[in-house]
Amino acid sequence: MKEERLYEVFARRNREDRFEHIGTVSAPNPDLGRVYAWQTYDEAKWFEMAVAPRDAFDAVNRDEAPFTLGPVATS
Amino acid sequence: MTMTSKTDAWTKAAQLPEAARAATGDLILVLADNKRVLGMRYSDWILGAPSVEAGIACSAMAQDEWGHSRILYSMLRDFDFDPAHLEHGREAGEYRNSELIDSPADNWPRLIALNLLLDTAMSVQFEALGASRFEPIHYKVRKLLEEERFHFEHARGWVSRLSGTEAGRQALREAFEPVWVSCLRWFGPSDDAPGAALAEAAIADAGADELRRRWLRRVGPIVHAAGLGLAEADGDAWTSSVAVEWTDWDSSARRPAGNGGSAGPDAATLASVRGDKNRSLLLD
Numbered sequence: 001m002k003e004e005r006l007y008e009v010f011a012r013r014n015r016e017d018r019f020e021h022i023g024t025v026s027a028p029n030p031d032l033g034r035v036y037a038w039q040t041y042d043e044a045k046w047f048e049m050a051v052a053p054r055d056a057f058d059a060v061n062r063d064e065a066p067f068t069l070g071p072v073a074t075s
Numbered sequence: 076m077t078m079t080s081k082t083d084a085w086t087k088a089a090q091l092p093e094a095a096r097a098a099t100g101d102l103i104l105v106l107a108d109n110k111r112v113l114g115m116r117y118s119d120w121i122l123g124a125p126s127v128e129a130g131i132a133c134s135a136m137a138q139d140e141w142g143h144s145r146i147l148y149s150m151l152r153d154f155d156f157d158p159a160h161l162e163h164g165r166e167a168g169e170y171r172n173s174e175l176i177d178s179p180a181d182n183w184p185r186l187i188a189l190n191l192l193l194d195t196a197m198s199v200q201f202e203a204l205g206a207s208r209f210e211p212i213h214y215k216v217r218k219l220l221e222e223e224r225f226h227f228e229h230a231r232g233w234v235s236r237l238s239g240t241e242a243g244r245q246a247l248r249e250a251f252e253p254v255w256v257s258c259l260r261w262f263g264p265s266d267d268a269p270g271a272a273l274a275e276a277a278i279a280d281a282g283a284d285e286l287r288r289r290w291l292r293r294v295g296p297i298v299h300a301a302g303l304g305l306a307e308a309d310g311d312a313w314t315s316s317v318a319v320e321w322t323d324w325d326s327s328a329r330r331p332a333g334n335g336g337s338a339g340p341d342a343a344t345l346a347s348v349r350g351d352k353n354r355s356l357l358l359d
Contacts, residue, residue: 003239004126025128031232035225036128039135 006054007033008067011046019050024067084210088153091209095276098269099209100154101327102200102279104161105171107147109197111162111348112172112340113189114140119179120186132229136190139222146215153211163349167339171328175257178341184237184250191230192251192258192294198223199290200262200279208277231297238301248303252317255298255305260319261329262287269326288312 004026010019022041027033030053037051057066085091091099117137124130148158157164173193180186201220207213237243263270263283270286273279281289295306295313306313325332340348 003236026126027128027232028236029232031228031235032128035229035232036132038225039132039229040128042135 003028005033006067007037007051008054008057009037009041009049009051011041011044011049013044014047017047019048021067024054025051084208086210088155088209091278092272092276094268094272095278096154098272099212099278100151100156101171101269102273103147103150103154103212104156105327105329106197106200107144107151107161108170108172109176109193110140110147111144112170112176112344113193113197114138114144115340115344115348116176116180116186116189120183125183129233133186136194136226136229139226143219143222146219150211150215163354165349167342167345170339170345171330172340173257173261174330175254177339177344179344182246182250183233184243184246185254187230187233187237187247188250188254190226191234191297192254193261194223194226194230195293196258196261196290198227199286199293202289203279203281203286206280212278227293234297234301238303244302247301251298251303251305255315256317256319258290259287259315259317260321260324262290263326263329264321264324267326291315 005028007025007027007030008021009023009025011022012019023037025033025036025040027036030051033051033053037049041049054065054067059066088096088100114137117133117140120133121130121137124133145162148161151161152158175189175193180189198220201216201223204212205216205220207216234247237247265284267283270279270282274282279286291306291313292311295308295315298305299308299313305317306315323332339345346352
């Protein structure tokens with residue numbers, strides 16, 4: 001669907017945990033980005049979840065746009 | 076009107092004054108049936124929604140609604156109902172869900188109308204039970220409303236998305252008007268006796284008119300911003316630009332009765348919500 005934007009999803013299970021990048025959702029606006037993130041990645045009882053549009057991230061050491069290589073394995 | 080003190084909470088249905096007891100049992104059944112059948116309407120769109128994510132959201136909302144309905148049906152044991160019979164043994168005419176959800180939403184804007192207007196009407200009703208003198212209900216309300224917050228945001232996000240084009244606004248207008256009229260009425264007439272009994276006994280913190288005002292404050296700004304023309308701001312309150320009609324209203328079932336109403340959920344909906352195909356597997 002046009003006007004869709006990718007949102008990167010971050011979450012942590014406990015207050016003392018660091019945020020992990022847990023996935024990506026596609027949504028037509030930020031409201032739906034938040035809702036889709038919460039409803040798609042419901043495998044844990046998250047202490048905190050946050051989303052940011054993929055295009056808000058700036059590359060630091062590589063030429064490619066961030067996240068285009070897929071999420072880094074975290075376990 | 077003397078409000079009953081909330082200091083002495085009720086923990087059992089048998090402790091409730093008679094009028095409030097009947098009204099509480101009716102209300103819990105109305106909410107349980109609406110959640111059970113609305114869950115079915117969300118589940119109709121798990122496949123075929125406008126995006127994969129929207130389908131996942133429908134799946135999550137369907138599961139939420141069924142979880143809520145299960146809890147509500149089980150509460151009715153204390154009101155001398157048999158929860159297993161309520162869930163699996165009733166005929167269509169005994170259901171108390173809104174007539175809006177008797178059949179599937181035949182397009183996505185209609186589902187979003189149910190998502191915004193009917194689901195929020197129920198949340199407004201639950202919020203009014205959040206400090207209920209009848210403890211078994213107020214303990215359940217908080218978690219339920221945490222989940223409902225995302226249903227509301229889903230609906231708001233889709234209204235915003237669809238109202239971005241004239242074609243989308245037109246589709247929303249057509250879908251929203253009948254749902255709007257029915258949801259306004261769902262809270263009951265100004266002189267609604269069951270609603271007054273619940274407020275009098277401090278089971279709910281407001282009656283029909285005040286709940287309708289709260290609902291209008293919640294959904295009015297959204298439909299107004301989307302250009303749907305159903306609500307207008309009036310100071311810090313919101314009023315409906317459409318009048319409510321009360322012909323054949325059934326206060327206990329919260330749906331039109333007699334010739335003004337249908338006979339309840341359609342055959343396919345009834346078979347699914349009752350779990351007819353799983354009848355031989357029922358363990359309790």
